[in-house]
Amino acid sequence: MSQAGQVPAVGVARVPDVLHAEWTKLRTLAGTFWLLAGAVAVTIAVSAAACAATTCSSLGCQADPGKVSLTGVQVGQAIVAIIGVLAISTEYSSGLIRVTLTAMPHRGWVLAAKAALVGGLVLAVSAVAVLGSVLAGQLILPGHGFTAAHGFAALSLDEAPVLRAACGSVLYLALIALLSLGVAVAVRDSAAAIGTVLALLYLFPVIAAVISNQHWQRHLEQISPMTAGLYIQATVGVRTLPLTPWQGLGVLGLWAAGALLLGGLVLRLRDA
Amino acid sequence: MTTVTPFRSQAGPVKGGFRQELHAEWTKFRTVRGWIIAMLVAVLVIVGLGLFAAGGSGSSCQVSTGQSATGHNPASASTTCPGTTFPVGPGGEPVTDDFYFVHQPLAGNGSITVRVTSLSGLLPANVASGSPGTKPGLLPWSKAGIIIKDGTSQGSAYAAMTVTGANGVRMQWNYTHDTPGLAGSVSAASPRWLRLVRTGATITGYDSDDGTHWAQVGTASLAGLPSTVQAGLFATSPDDQSFSQTFGGTNGQGMPTQDTAVFDHVSLSSAPAGAWAGGYVGEANMPGVGGYHQAGGRFAVTGSGDIAPIVPGPTGNAAGPTPSVITIYLIGTFAGLVVVIVVAVMFMTAEYRRGLIRITLSASPRRGRVLAAKALVIGAAGFVAGLVAAAAAVLGAVRLAQSRGQAAFPVSWPTDVRVIVGTAALVAVAAVLALALGAMLRRSVGAVTLVIAVVVVPYFLAATAALPAGAAEWLLRITPAAGFAVQQAAPRYAQVSALYTPASGYPPLAPWAGLAVLCGWTVLALGGAAYLLRRRDA
Numbered sequence: 001m002s003q004a005g006q007v008p009a010v011g012v013a014r015v016p017d018v019l020h021a022e023w024t025k026l027r028t029l030a031g032t033f034w035l036l037a038g039a040v041a042v043t044i045a046v047s048a049a050a051c052a053a054t055t056c057s058s059l060g061c062q063a064d065p066g067k068v069s070l071t072g073v074q075v076g077q078a079i080v081a082i083i084g085v086l087a088i089s090t091e092y093s094s095g096l097i098r099v100t101l102t103a104m105p106h107r108g109w110v111l112a113a114k115a116a117l118v119g120g121l122v123l124a125v126s127a128v129a130v131l132g133s134v135l136a137g138q139l140i141l142p143g144h145g146f147t148a149a150h151g152f153a154a155l156s157l158d159e160a161p162v163l164r165a166a167c168g169s170v171l172y173l174a175l176i177a178l179l180s181l182g183v184a185v186a187v188r189d190s191a192a193a194i195g196t197v198l199a200l201l202y203l204f205p206v207i208a209a210v211i212s213n214q215h216w217q218r219h220l221e222q223i224s225p226m227t228a229g230l231y232i233q234a235t236v237g238v239r240t241l242p243l244t245p246w247q248g249l250g251v252l253g254l255w256a257a258g259a260l261l262l263g264g265l266v267l268r269l270r271d272a
Numbered sequence: 273m274t275t276v277t278p279f280r281s282q283a284g285p286v287k288g289g290f291r292q293e294l295h296a297e298w299t300k301f302r303t304v305r306g307w308i309i310a311m312l313v314a315v316l317v318i319v320g321l322g323l324f325a326a327g328g329s330g331s332s333c334q335v336s337t338g339q340s341a342t343g344h345n346p347a348s349a350s351t352t353c354p355g356t357t358f359p360v361g362p363g364g365e366p367v368t369d370d371f372y373f374v375h376q377p378l379a380g381n382g383s384i385t386v387r388v389t390s391l392s393g394l395l396p397a398n399v400a401s402g403s404p405g406t407k408p409g410l411l412p413w414s415k416a417g418i419i420i421k422d423g424t425s426q427g428s429a430y431a432a433m434t435v436t437g438a439n440g441v442r443m444q445w446n447y448t449h450d451t452p453g454l455a456g457s458v459s460a461a462s463p464r465w466l467r468l469v470r471t472g473a474t475i476t477g478y479d480s481d482d483g484t485h486w487a488q489v490g491t492a493s494l495a496g497l498p499s500t501v502q503a504g505l506f507a508t509s510p511d512d513q514s515f516s517q518t519f520g521g522t523n524g525q526g527m528p529t530q531d532t533a534v535f536d537h538v539s540l541s542s543a544p545a546g547a548w549a550g551g552y553v554g555e556a557n558m559p560g561v562g563g564y565h566q567a568g569g570r571f572a573v574t575g576s577g578d579i580a581p582i583v584p585g586p587t588g589n590a591a592g593p594t595p596s597v598i599t600i601y602l603i604g605t606f607a608g609l610v611v612v613i614v615v616a617v618m619f620m621t622a623e624y625r626r627g628l629i630r631i632t633l634s635a636s637p638r639r640g641r642v643l644a645a646k647a648l649v650i651g652a653a654g655f656v657a658g659l660v661a662a663a664a665a666v667l668g669a670v671r672l673a674q675s676r677g678q679a680a681f682p683v684s685w686p687t688d689v690r691v692i693v694g695t696a697a698l699v700a701v702a703a704v705l706a707l708a709l710g711a712m713l714r715r716s717v718g719a720v721t722l723v724i725a726v727v728v729v730p731y732f733l734a735a736t737a738a739l740p741a742g743a744a745e746w747l748l749r750i751t752p753a754a755g756f757a758v759q760q761a762a763p764r765y766a767q768v769s770a771l772y773t774p775a776s777g778y779p780p781l782a783p784w785a786g787l788a789v790l791c792g793w794t795v796l797a798l799g800g801a802a803y804l805l806r807r808r809d810a
Contacts, residue, residue: 053739053742053743071738078721086717190720191617191618191621191717192310193717194717195724198610198721198728199607199611202606202728206606207325209735209775
């Protein structure tokens with residue numbers, strides 16, 4: 001009796017184990033690779049197209065070469081959002097979440113591990129996308145009037161504002177992934193989650209564009225995750241922005257933190 | 273030997289087919305509480321954002337609350353909106369009516385004839401940089417000629433024969449009407465003869481290049497024209513506007529211009545011939561500019577301004593913001609559409625996620641009819657939600673804007689109805705498109721993102737001027753986002769130079785043509801969905 005009652009020693013899942021498990025799930029998900037590759041390709045392609053479509057004539061031009069060469073981020077973020085949403089919502093749709101939470105009952109760690117991995121992965125991939133975009137800008141923009149003759153310095157990462165715009169864009173995409181992850185944990189359903197994230201991103205700029213009231217417009221832009229977050233891309237006229245570039249990225253950071261917090265709360269309080 | 277006959281059910285196929293399928297799909301839709309709530313949220317979002325657009329757009333309105341000396345007794349609240357009052361033309365539309373007018377009364381029927389021998393002008397040296405200084409030149413729609421007008425107040429009825437900077441001779445009347453006459457520009461070598469004949473309420477315009485062979489250009493019927501009108505010579509030239517299209521925004525800048533026309537052979541068939549009086553109707557765009565010089569039978573008239581309908585949208589005019597068009601009260605459509613798209617995709621993909629699709633297809637094996645029933649249910653739900661939302665948003669926002677003392681751009685009631693019903697159709701068709709893509713992809717995330725990427729994002733890029741106007745126009749021609757064209761309400765005038773771009777409310781396609789593009793994509797997607805639904809195992 002006493003022999004039979006012995007239970008084989010069960011290893012308590014530790015943080016590295018959780019990270020390893022989450023990494024395996026993320027890595028082996030069929031879509032992850034294609035989505036990451038798609039995010040890079042779309043970002044660079046749209047950036048290059050934007051550079052080719054913008055010309056600066058001798059009449060004067062208010063275009064911001066740094067911002068133009070990073071335009072692809074505005075479209076690439078949609079794919080990054082899918083990556084963030086899928087990282088958790090596939091677990092709910094397949095029921096895997098119950099296995100995950102059984103193996104690792106401390107739910108906060110599961111979310112933290114997911115956030116760290118998705119954030120890190122997107123960070124690495126966005127660095128490639130952003131570097132490609134800046135390179136496209138360096139190659140295309142000088143042929144479209146963005147030359148020293150019109151008062152534009154060469155688009156180079158040696159310049160502090162350009163470096164800020166590039167690094168900030170990488171962080172921006174990572175924060176979008178975290179925001180999506182947080183929303184997806186809170187909402188659970190993938191369709192509802194991606195709809196919420198995309199509406200959140202694109203809603204504020206469209207409303208701000210039609211509101212002629214400057215006061216309201218300014219406030220809308222200050223709280224808009226996308227508009228404020230993309231202030232980090234400004235390389236000229238930084239002083240005229242409603243927020244400083246880093247404050248703007250901070251607004252997006254607050255949105256992402258809020259979403260993750262809400263997601264963590266829902267994950268703890270609700271049955272899986 | 274006994275033969276075993278396999279069992280064959282004697283029950284015939286279920287009758288009543290499509291109605292039952294429809295009923296089944298409607299039951300599935302209405303019993304998911306989240307979807308019904310989501311549809312209500314979509315309606316609330318559209319209405320709420322519409323009211324916000326009406327309430328938050330009063331940039332130039334200050335509500336001043338009068339208070340008594342003690343500060344306890346709020347007396348009267350008054351709303352003043354400088355810059356939002358415009359002269360109103362006979363058709364009820366806001367107009368610009370500023371020109372230099374050399375006139376005398378014309379009693380009863382009669383006519384005025386002149387020869388124009390020259391039209392010249394001054395343009396700002398560089399509009400984009402706003403630098404001072406002028407250079408000689410004319411705008412395409414710099415105008416000078418003869419006019420018969422109901423008095424000298426702004427917005428009153430008129431008919432005019434005019435030479436223009438680059439559009440030949442035109443007959444224009446009551447601001448919105450424009451008919452071409454002789455082509456080519458005017459000069460001493462090729463002068464233009466112009467004539468207006470009044471008969472009752474009808475004014476007929478003629479032009480000629482030699483003063484003997486006359487051609488009728490057009491006929492204007494000006495209702496309620498009094499027996500004595502003002503007839504004479506005019507000159508006016510609109511602002512030179514420069515729009516710099518930058519990535520992420522459009523900046524408009526306008527600077528006033530002036531033009532001078534030289535007339536001779538002036539004859540007015542009024543007896544006795546009165547004296548000419550000169551003066552501005554409205555005021556000069558270019559301060560201090562305007563006047564006339566008479567020597568013998570020769571008149572030189574100089575003016576600055578415009579006689580034209582006001583076009584909504586960004587302008588470089590100093591006159592202030594132009595009135596809102598009802599289209600901006602439907603700005604929430606795109607947000608509501610995101611919600612409806614999510615519901616429509618889930619209406620299909622939830623069947624796959626739960627395995628319900630196998631029961632559905634067992635119960636009604638004709639798969640195409642299942643898809644049709646689903647499309648009909650989600651389309652009808654989208655239409656009803658869109659109709660309620662659009663009607664409430666437009667009617668509520670117009671009321672709200674009026675109560676805040678803002679001039680709303682008047683549109684005819686058929687336009688109102690088209691915009692509201694069109695918005696409902698837009699929501700319905702987009703929902704069906706989302707359903708079809710959901711059936712093709714089976715995965716919620718991919719389908720939702722794809723539909724949002726093709727329906728909402730092109731609209732977003734165009735509305736926020738994130739793309740150059742040319743690229744935005746192409747997107748709104750070929751993508752399903754073309755359906756938003758059905759919401760356009762701003763009038764477009766060939767005789768007014770303005771920025772007719774998607775960002776300022778002018779999509780490249782006509783209202784129903786845009787919706788037809790969306791419908792075309794939806795039919796394609798439905799076809800693909802029906803094909804894949806039949807071909808693939810569920």
